[in-house]
Amino acid sequence: MKQKHRILTIALASGLAAAPALAEGPLTLEGGALSSASKMGTVADPVVEAPPMAPVPTMVDWTxxxxxxxxxxxxxxxxxxxxxxxxxxxxxxxxxxxxxxxxxxxxxxxxxxxxxxxxxxxxxxxxxxxxxxxxxxxxxxxxxxxxxxxxxxxxxxxxxxxxxxxxxxxxxxxxxxxxxxxxxxxxxxxxxxxxxxxxxxxxxxxxxxxxxxxxxxxx
Structure with missing residues (x-):
């Protein structure tokens, strides 16, 4: 009976230790091994380019x-x-x-x-x-x-x-x-x-x- 309690305790501890890793992101396959998305880095937001500025008119010279x-x-x-x-x-x-x-x-x-x-x-x-x-x-x-x-x-x-x-x-x-x-x-x-x-x-x-x-x- 004590043996069963020890096995259950180890299983719970292992699950708690794995939880943060799972929370960081889904597991992906990298180099034949599983890793979280956090290990690979977060996905960057798409770059939004500003519209081109209209050229400033050049003043004529009356001299x-x-x-x-x-x-x-x-x-x-x-x-x-x-x-x-x-x-x-x-x-x-x-x-x-x-x-x-x-x-x-x-x-x-x-x-x-x-x-x-x-x-x-x-x-x-x-x-x-x-x-x-x-x-x-x-x-x-x-x-x-x-x-x-x-x-x-x-x-x-x-x-x-x-x-x-x-x-x-x-x-x-x-x-x-x-x-x-x-x-x-x-x-x-x-x-x-x-x-x-x-x-x-x-x-x-x-x-x-x-x-x-x-x-x-x-x-």
Missing amino acids: GGYAGVALGVGRASWDDGSSSDVLGNLFAGYMFDMGDYVIGADLNYAPASVFGDFSTASEELRAAWGLVGRAGVKLGAEGRTLASVGVGPSWVRTRDAGGDGNTAVGVTAGVGVDYMIDDNWMLRSGLSYSRFGSVGANDISVNSVAAHVGAAFRF
Whole structure:
């Protein structure tokens, strides 16, 4: 009877000793011998790859010179009359890219004999030109659109009924939007207002407004 108790005790002890091993995982055959899954190592979770990040757009650089031509319509008015016509101008300038902002200056020249015919009661417009400082902000993910404001001195050359030429000094202010097509070409549009306090021999005051669109080559 004691012998049976000893055998039962040994069997229970062996079962308890094997229990942790069985709890660790199912038995597998390895090298002809049984081993638990814990001996082989746990199964790793599947690797989940993060979706590729979208490339960050590269901001364009507006630094550089340019020259082009613009066409539009304009209207000049004075105390006792006004004159309207199709007009155009040649322009050239240089811009400095400051990151999110751009500064620069434009030189504009409009020979009336080619791009329009404006005249008052006593003066005929012969040519106009101006030097306009500009400051703008980039728009869009790549900064290809530039919205700007500008102001600067302007001059107008007139000829009176007797054939004498006169030059008047004024000021021009405007707003515009440029768009960079690529490194070599850009489009331009804008509105401008000019004021001349004393034009011609009769010292008449002339105001003018103009709208234009154009294109320029960048270099």
